[in-house]
Amino acid sequence: MRPFLVVQAVMWATALASQCPMAGSPGFTSRDSIHRNNQRDTSPIADFTAIKREIAVLLKDSKDWWPADFGNYGPFMIRLAWHCSGSHRVSDGRGGCDGARIRKVPEYAWDDNTNLDKAVKLLQPVKDAHPEITWADLIILTGNVAIESMGGPKLGFCAGRTDDADGSASLVLGPTPEQEALSPCKLNGNCTSPFGPTTVGLIYVNPEGHLGNPDPALSAVDVRDTFSRMGFNDLETVALIGGGHAFGKTHGACTTGPGPNPIQSPDAPWPGTCGAGPLKGKGNNTYTSGFEGAWTRDPTEWSSEYFYNLLSYDWIKFTGPGGKNQWMPSNKDAPPIRMLTADIALLYDTEYRKIVETFGQHPEQLDKAFADAWYKLTTADMGQRFRCINADAPPAQPFQHPLPAPPAKRAEVKDVMAKINQTLFKPFPQIEGDIVDNNNAAYYGAQFIDLAYQCASTFRATDYKGGCNGARIRYWPESGWPANAGLDQVRQVLQPVKDSFGETLTWSDLIVLAGDTALSYATGGKLSLKIVNGRSDAYDGNQSLDFPPRQYYSNADIEVTDNMAVMGLSPHDAVALAGRPRSGVEQKRRGLLGAYSKSSLLSNTYYKLLLSETWEPTASNPKVFESKEKPGLFMLATDVALLSNPQLKAIVQEYAQDEAKFFNDFASAWNYLMHADLPITESASSDP
Ligand code: HEM
Incomplete structure (x- = not known):
């Protein structure tokens, strides 16, 4: 644990607690995404x-x-x-x-x-x-x-x-x-x-x-x-x-x-x-x-x-x-x-x-x-x-996935993030953590990032359904999706944080803030993250039936480009998010072999490794690739697929050479995904 970084992260969160968008969170309100985002039409409303x-x-x-x-x-x-x-x-x-x-x-x-x-x-x-x-x-x-x-x-x-x-x-x-x-x-x-x-x-x-x-x-x-x-x-x-x-x-x-x-x-x-x-x-x-x-x-x-x-x-x-x-x-x-x-x-x-x-x-x-x-x-x-956009539209219907109102009194973002910071390194009974720096310290950062990513990445720019607001990931069917295996255990690690704030902190805010906190640590506070609270928790998981997991792809190349299109990500967004810290522990819980790195810090190592190694499918699971030169180093088929698309490969090369550009684009993509399901007003609100 590095106390200095923790203090720095808390100070930084305090600065953001006003819920203002960070200056320089590029592209969130005017992104050149190939698909539509959640921005409201600003043209005059017709009579x-x-x-x-x-x-x-x-x-x-x-x-x-x-x-x-x-x-x-x-x-x-x-x-x-x-x-x-x-x-x-x-x-x-x-x-x-x-x-x-x-x-x-x-x-x-x-x-x-x-x-x-x-x-x-x-x-x-x-x-x-x-x-x-x-x-x-x-x-x-x-x-x-x-x-x-x-x-x-x-x-x-x-x-x-x-x-x-x-x-x-x-x-x-x-x-x-x-x-x-x-x-x-x-x-x-x-x-x-x-x-x-x-x-x-x-x-x-x-x-x-x-x-x-x-x-x-x-x-x-x-x-x-x-x-x-x-x-x-x-x-x-x-x-x-x-x-x-x-x-x-x-x-x-x-x-x-x-x-x-x-x-x-x-x-x-x-x-x-x-x-x-x-x-x-x-x-x-x-x-x-x-x-x-x-x-x-x-x-x-x-x-x-x-x-x-x-x-x-x-x-x-x-x-x-x-x-x-x-x-x-x-x-x-x-x-x-x-x-x-x-x-x-x-x-x-x-x-x-x-x-x-x-x-x-x-x-x-x-x-x-x-x-x-x-x-x-x-x-x-x-x-x-x-x-x-019209005031006289009917009240929210079930298919519009209404959520309860967020808590009237909300826990301070800076307090929540400080508490999450303490949890990041605290060995939790029966829960295996990531190991960093070879010092055998438990560290949950990559798992928190994973939880937030899985929760938010259900968002579809095609019909604006999904997203982490509602925290439906806690319930069936989302909790049973293969890609979410093991995430209930990650939530257990966060349970004490939830308990200490009670009703003033929703699970959906906690999940996203845990990802934000971990990312802040993972970059030494270098990311321009937009921190927003005000999400609320759904009563059950039924709404998720309307945005089922897309498990039908015939190959990883199509999976990568189609997910990108459905989620409304630009090619830079998609490649940047692929470089998020991954937890080897979490990947094993999903039946995969491990991760490309034991380090849970954010860096452009991912891109360098993608380019430097020869990746071959493993005999036991064609969705997992192993480095020929460094056995024990794994990538998923969807990682390796970035290399077979010339446009995406060029971005991989760009990030391998320019870590600052990667950080910048990562923040933009993360900010988009964590807030794509919220009104553009910067803070979540419930439906009437
Ligand atoms: C017309 C089939 C469902 C509304 C038609 C026509 C066919 C058809 C073949 C004639 C088109 C033409 O020759 O002009 C079907 C089938 C449906 C279905 C197979 C589903 C099993 C619906 C639904 C609606 C709808 C869900 C609206 C809620 C209409 C209307 C016309 C029409 C209003 C008349 C159009 C006109 O008069 O020009 N439908 N339809 N249909 N359909 Fe359907």
């Missing part, structure tokens, strides 16, 4: 009430170039908002309408999005008149106005989506080489997570049935599988499908299809091939999905009739005018309503059928379930409630 009025007028203003069915674009706009949102997936938080990539290739050209170019074009005048609203917010707001204007239930609107400059973030959603590399589908129709749908080329479910087979029971399996990958349970799934199909109709006037897509014909995508003359390809001659007909008798009026219809008729299969399998009532006197195989599926699954019956009998339950599920569908990719 959403005025825009809603304009949208309501637009919905009923049928244009000759694309006539509205039943004189109302409402259903068409609901489909736009649904398809914009429905690509969101639980596996890695990708997809969703934030980014509005539905306006850009590849999404713009997906078959499932046929003719939605016209919906976007219809909205262009409103966007032009209100540049202050983003496309993504406009698309969702329009879906909301459409539902409300046709009498549907509403929960409200959360504004704050941003627009991506291009559609590249959707490439991994497939079908593309990028998707094939990240989430190859071994058997089409049975693709597994992280891929969103079961079938390559779809956003969600094949309406005609599993791989086009019109078997409703098989289709039900696809529906459940796909909607659960979007994060929906059975109730939400049935409410969304039946509530959505209360409105509008399918389009498949003839068998010749919609014509070339936006890639084949950028100036006039999907011109339509049915009919002739001025109405060729539009109005009654529209071909979108190739199915034809409405689900209800009044497709511009909210009702529970969809459920009544499902239950009241005997449905038989027939071939529609578009040449596809559809379903109609067997009774010739029935109204001319139609269903898709994926609708009939809801009758062929016991659980779905029960919900169909409930909604048929209790429309008020449908109202509530649809309003909630629609809000979740359109908002789940936006993170916590505090990211809604």
